[in-house]
Amino acid sequence: MSRVLLPRTLDELWELWRGHPDLALFAGGTDLLVRRRRGLLDPPVLLCLERVGELAVVEEHEAGLFLGALATLQELLEHPLVRDRLPVLTQALAVLGSPPIRHMGTLGGNLVTASPAGDTLPPLYALGAEVELRSAGGNRRLPVEEFILGPGRTALGPGEILAGVWIRPPDGPVRQHYEKVSLRKALAIAVVSLAAVIELNSLGRVGRARLAWGSLGPTVVRSPRAEEALLGGSLRPSELRAAAEIIREEASPIDDLRATAAYRREVAGNLLLRLARPGAG
Amino acid sequence: MASAPCLSGRPALMKHPGQGRGRTAMERLKHPPSLGTVLARADGPAKVTGAEKYAADHYGPGVLWAGVKRAGTPHARLKALDTGRAADLDGVEAVLTHAQVRGTNRQGVIRKDQPVLVDDKVRHCGDAVALVVARDRQVLAAALERIELELEPLEPVLDPTRALEPDAPLVHEDNPTGNLLLAGELVRGRGREALADCPLVVELDLELARQEHAYLETEAGWAILTPAGALEIVASTQTPFRDRAEVAEALGLKPELVRVIAPYLGGGFGGKDGITVQSLLGLAALACPGRPVKMWWSREESFLAGPKRHPARLHYRLGADRDGRLLALEADLAYDTGPYDHLGGVVMTLGLEHAGGPYHIEHTSLRARAVYTNNPVSGAFRGFGVPQAAAAMEQVMDLLARRLGREPLELRRRNLARPGRRVASGARPECSQGLDECLQRLAGHRFWRGRQAWKARAGPFKRRGVGVAAVMHGLGYGPVVPDVANAKIELTVRGGIRVYSGVADMGQGNASTCLQIAGQVLNQGLEDMELVLPDTERTLPSGSASASRTTFTYGQALIAAAGQLRRRILERAADLLFADSAGELSLLPGRVRHPASGRELPLARLAGLMQDSERVAVGRHRAPVSRERPTDDETLRLHGLPHAVFSFAAQLAAVELDELTGQVELKGFVTVCDCGRLLNRQLAEQQVQGAVAQGLGYALWEDLAVADGRVLTPDLSTYLLPTSLDVPEMDSLWVQTHEPSGPFGLKGVGEVGIDGPLPAVANAVADACGLGPRRFPLTPERVLAGLGRPGEPGGKP
């Protein structure tokens, strides 16, 4: 039996945390409560973050968009700022879990769970997101790729929570594309996924390409060489095939119940070919 | 708070509630249901309001929870059991082992080889070894943790081929045929020898996965030992009468002291065809007299302990002439039956009978085996051995069609066994046969006619294909085991009609159909009708809810009983109304009328003038059996070979493959079905749509993966059921034949729809890309492996 605490503000959170240093945090519970059922953890004190409204905001600032860690996935899916400026994230949210899971799950939860297959992660990497970490003593920011250290491991220090994500949306002409390959169309873990944010220059060529693959390694996989292979080009099939070869060489995915490494490697490359379709993303 | 559960005096009663229904529905209730129309199911209102109580829904003060300690290893000798630490835990009422089982401690339908609690050997990871009864689930879980098993591991048998080698370890040392549960062979003409003379021979090897029923309601129930010494069990079960006999025998009780009640099941599909929780509940209740004991398997436990569809390996060789006439078939079907009989021999036999499908083939060598292993238990699952056979036969037909350059529907029509001719099993079906018309209707469907144009419109990186399958499915138990139902119907004191159903309703709606049939025969509106769900004390033995037989067999018994009640009502009324004969009277909703005089007698009044015994009528029906003898093997005959009555279907799948990922998307599915006359189109559609969805799952997503005897997909996050986004829109079309042996001409529709989807999908995939799938389910990875890299010359065939 565990005690469940439900703070409404960050100040309440810090105070409760001081009183129970070994508590386990959750927001929507769609990950922690499942792991608890499996017997993977049994913390005597649980703290539910879902009422801490100050972290559920979505705001536009000079520095970019701030997506609060406790915004539910559904709130983000419906939010006009996210839909308009970060469609690659919207596409990922639309295929994450299922409607009730989206009503309960949060962006912060998806990040802190740090699953190699986390659906919001490749878009956040491709968007160059930064996470903001807060503690009773202050806050700090980290690029998302420095925050996620491995499966289930993040750079959260003791007494720190993930407060939200900062994203400077790309301006100018840009293709934002996401594709998730899974074994069925809902309630499915990604077998391999690709997020692509491709900024076009004034000639309509690729000025900047950020590619991020999910379920291809212990954390989201980037490939500067594959990105470079696309620069200055126009996403022709031959260019995309060249980039595909690069990622296939570089990637070392695993075999698991859902797919083999060989399949993941093959498809990771193939997904780039989808960028050739007009209007993709 | 929920009231204390009480079994006696609380019949599982389903009324047609007048309240809470929409106006149109209310109006329909007043009129006798006409057959063939759409009639909303009677169990709908209670289910949509959450009022219907399933076996898992009974709680109350004083209810104890029972749970099982399972072996966790596939094959081992049980050396010792230490239950002391568990028994010491506060809140534990009892810890039970085989030592407390007074009866045979053996369960099973054909071969009784499954213990209630393990006494000698553990034979699969889910084997039940000890039973704990505790005051709540927390204590129960803690107590189960504390039980220690001393197991001496034995080499497990994990593969049906290895299992038959002379030096393989034995799952049942006392089985005279070693690890072979049953084998059967059907030979016609020159058998496989004839293949040598065939101008064309195509060959196929298939490997089919284990499929999990995954009913939304897992195995559940509760039980109590009454002060009078009767054991009352409420369970989610398809077989309450057979359960009573099995529980009594296993636990050493007199059957008449065991009562089993089957409320509506939250799904069954064969997984609850037999003992699941019943004996365990009985044992627990015996240990805690007077206390209600409840058991509800977690999803993980259901995966571990419940039966699955038999995984199978099939080898087929089909020979034909250049005109596409089938000449010879060699088929070998190997079913991995797991550690216990669990109807495995009957499954194998039905697969054997259907191995060559609905075709006329002069020379056949058909062989099948059901083999014991230490893998999870295989047992009854909708389709019951036929999906495996149809998977092979319908794919090998398409292989032949491609080799010959013949159109697949036309090849099938050409080779159908016409009425009066033998199908590949060597027996003649003795029933209405509309398969040819089904195939013709399918050929006329827009998906088939427009397929070339549709395929040509596939977008970038997409390939489209259309595939078909033709199937037949035998109803009932075969020629030896009596396929009997007993119906009871009553004119209540208030003048209403009460039907006592003997067959469990696991969602297929036979309860509603009962009322519809009774209403039809008695010309009464459903408003005044009630149904009592199966209860060994109140309703009559009617066999299992399985084998597509519930309405087919029970419906006939009910027609007989209702007819008898009708005669009695009219005869008594004739006496009371001074009519010369019952023939002068009309039975109308709520009353009897004498048209000549205009006199009427309300049924309530008539009922008041009758004694209890006069108001009840009983009817019995035994389904007809085949007179054919394709084999003299009496064991095969006992196991069901051959059947007499078959339903038929022609099915079509339209798929779109993605060349980049190998994902298969279903764009449409069509079933044209001959299940005799439709009593209620909506119900028949429900059955076909549900069966098709499960068949599609079998084809594309569902794989209960096992390695070293252990389940690798232990829950719904790893075992993938298709969601609403995965199952396509489905067209259901009907060829209504009239089957004289069925109620109002009906044939069973529960299973036939599940037999064709896998081969139809496989054939569609082959049509899209030339790939001949051999291992199922057809995961994206398996498809991609066959496609090769996009934009480069083709992949492997």
Next chain:
Amino acid sequence: MKLHFTLNGRPVEVEVPSDRRVVDLLREELGLTGTKEGCGQGECGACTILVDGVSRLSCLMLAAQLEGRSLVTIEGLAAGGDLHPVQEAFVEEGAVQCGFCTPGMILAAVDLLGRDPRPGRGDIRQGLSGNLCRCSGYQKVVDAVERAAQGPLPEEKP
């Protein structure tokens, strides 16, 4: 822990351990067995309820989270003896077979229609994609939601 929340329009006070699963609280302490459990891990949707009008999975909620909330379970949908339009449509369209997924499916549909009163069949399938059904193949469930959507808009439920 003492909890106060609104359930099917009426205030409720219960005393339960704060980590009691909401599905157990509803079914056992409150006797409302209409909410079902099919998997306990959020993969099937049978335990779906509405919390402040939004569909959530009660097997993944702990009692403490209910404080001050307004819950609707399947038992609370029919107002004064008349079925809710979605319930009525499920009955009429044959969307109910074994019925075990039905309560969760209906509440998921109510949530969907609250967001999108006139969804197309694809939107309906999307909206129900968190609810598994093993009996129906979903077709008549989609038919039912489509029919309910075409009727008068469902009223606001407390």
